[in-house]
Amino acid sequence: MDEPTSPGPLTGVRVVELAGIGPGPFAAMLLADLGADVVRVDRPGGTALGIDPANDITNRNKRSVVVDLKSTAGPGLVIELARRADILIEGYRPGVAERLGVGPDECLAANPRLVYGRMTGWGQHGPLAHSAGHDIGYLATAGTLGMIGPTDGPPYVPANLLGDYAGGSLYLVVGALAALHHARATGTGQVVDAAIVDGAAHLGAMIWGMLGAGAWQDRRGTNLLDGGCPYYGVYQTSDGGYMAVGALERPFYAEFTALLGLGEDAPDRDDPSRWDELRERVAARFKSRTRQEWTEVFEGRDACVAPVLTLREAARHPHLAARGTFTADTEGRTQPAPAPRFSATPGSLRRPPAAPGADTDEVARDWDVPALNSGCPRP
Structure with a gap:
């Protein structure tokens, strides 16, 4: 790692992450980067991300235990972790956590100060709440995707950064930390319903203001900030760059x-x-x-x-190198460094991506949950 480790501003905050893919793990990574003690509850057999867990950067700075939530003992183990936690994050479809016995009612009954963070695409209620979906569909429905691209062609797809991570993960983190502040002030936890479709719509606040003022046309490729303006856009060079x-x-x-x-x-x-x-x-x-x-x-x-740089080119850019925007872990994996920056309690890379179940003994000891030692499958 390129910089000394630091406890970070969230030192002392305990987070339980029920393993999933996409915005939930990224939100938990952000909390972990800032010093929170994040225990990821992996499922037997792993998730569907499809890469070696050793390369899953979103699992850095975390510890992992494996719990079979469909087993008799599984839900109770998660409840015991939730009893000792400040925040819990789950990204199931609405109703799944309840059916597994680890929903907000059970967890808040065990720990009334708990912040129960729920990460979904459509939210916990509404006509589409139980429907399958992905980033691109949430952006499309929120009106966000329709703003991106040329006026005479289809919308451009902004990877899954704008929906999953900007409209999803970041809003979940803001909500969880705001609810944590409230819980510490009042002793009362609550549920945070973070829906990607809500966050993606909220990101458009300035555009909605311009639209209402008549300064924005409701069609892409015709406005000041969407590529319609010739001095705000992208141009090809002679070598194809x-x-x-x-x-x-x-x-x-x-x-x-x-x-x-x-x-x-x-x-x-x-x-x-x-x-x-x-x-x-x-x-x-x-x-x-x-x-x-x-x-x-x-x-x-x-x-x-x-x-316009590629990912690997960006990691070598002199300005970003000077700031340490990208860093490498002990295995030499290049990755974005923790952000934002803190003058007194900077975030740091303290642990490589957590291998599923590798930290059961540590977590059982540090969180005082002895049952984990006998109730969790081993890697």
């Missing part, structure tokens, strides 16, 4: 056009009827050089232009 342009403010736009060599006869940026013409001029200029050549022109200048 791309440059990202965000020269919105006038001083930055002036620097951009000067460095690009656009010429004084360029179409007026304030005339949307000439945006297509302006875009063609900008595109032609970018096509005249390679991505590296344009990077050298714009880097460090107030033109708001940057090369």
Whole structure:
């Protein structure tokens, strides 16, 4: 690891994570990165992620026990962990945790101060609550996907970052920490219903304000921030690379056009009827050089232009290297470092991804749950 370990701002907070895939594990990882003691309750046979658990970065900084929730003893073991926890995170479809005997009623009865965090796509109620779904469908329903892409083509798919992790994980973490603050002030826990469709819709608050003010058209590829504007978009270079342009403010736009060599006869940026013409001029200029050549022109200048990097290229970027935005664990796996930054209690990489069931003895001792030693399957 590239930096000394630190206890982190959430030191002393205990979290139980009922194993799943996607936004739940990422939310638990974020809490673990910030110092929480996260115990992941894996299921026999593992989850459906399909990669070696040793490479599942979302399981870093956690410990793992394996519990068969369909066994006679399984639910009781989880309840005993919940009794000692501050937060529990589960990502089942609505009703599944209840059927398994580890729903909020059982857990809050054992620990009235518990924050019970529920991560789903559609939420705990509503006509679609029990329907299957994935990130792309939640974004589509929230109106978010329809904003991304060209006006004359299909929407672009933003991996699963915008729904699962931005609209899901981050909202679950905010909700869990807010509820934890309340629980510590009042002694009363509660259920946090974090739905990806809610979070994805909430992320659009500024856009909804612009729409209501008449400053946003309800169709993609026609607005200031969705690629419709020629000085906020992506352009191909002569070698097939791309440059990202965000020269919105006038001083930055002036620097951009000067460095690009656009010429004084360029179409007026304030005339949307000439945006297509302006875009063609900008595109032609970018096509005249390679991505590296344009990077050298714009880097460090107030033109708001940057090369579009791949994941591996991003990890090597000098600015990100200087900040330690990416780091490596003891096995040499490159990965994003904990974020955000804290001046007094920084997060750190303390443990590699947890192998299912590998930490049963430690957790049984540290959490004082002796039954784990006899009730949990061993790896």
